Amino acid sequence: MKRLFSIISLLIILVLVIGVVGCSQEKIPTTQPTSQVREPVKVTSPEPADEPTKKTIVKETANTAVSSVKEFNVVATQWKFDPGTIKVKQGDKVKLMIKSEDVPHGFRLADFDISERLNPGETVNVEFTADKKGTFNFFCSVPCGAGHGTMKGQLVVE
Ligand SMILES: [Cu+2]
Structure with a gap:
């Protein structure tokens, strides 16, 4: 009878231990979902963080507005460019709208790696x-007659 009692009490202890371990294992997953619930709450905090990013975008557009675009209409004829001298400031974005009004010419500005063919009537x-x-x-890069060699101009960057 004592052996039966000891076996039964051992079984009860085993069941209790398994029950406690089972409960403790169940508690771990219950803590994980609560931590997962807390994370989405943190996700709502980036919303006010959008305001600083908007501010930085405004700053970037303000910086790009500082450098201006300088536009020039340049006319190529035998045997000159008009204007012959183009003045800009360092950092300027330069846009040249070049047009030949007689024969095919070229526009070569080697220091800025620019070389274009100018067909009559077309604006490049x-x-x-x-x-x-x-x-x-800069100079004409397409043979255009007797004065071709003297068909030059200057870009002055100050
Ligand atoms: Cu030429």
Whole structure:
């Protein structure tokens, strides 16, 4: 009889232990969902964080507004460019709208890696940033007659 009691009491202890372990294992998952519930609550906090990003975007547009675009209409004829001298400031974005009014010419501004063919009547747009100071020569790059060799101009970046 004592052996039966001891076996039964052992079984009861085992059941209790399993029950406690089972409960403690159930408690772990219940704490995890609550932590997962807390995370979405934190997700709502980035909403006010959107305001600073909007402010930085405003700052960026303000910075780009500082550098201006300088536009020039340039006419190519035998044997000159008009205007022959183009003045801009360092950092300016430069847009040249170049048109030949007689025969095919070319526009070569080597220091800014620009080379375009100018067919008569067509306007060719050239855009670049004047990112270095100096005086840079441009010239006609398409043979256009007796004065071709003297058909030059200057870009002055101050
Ligand atoms: Cu030429």
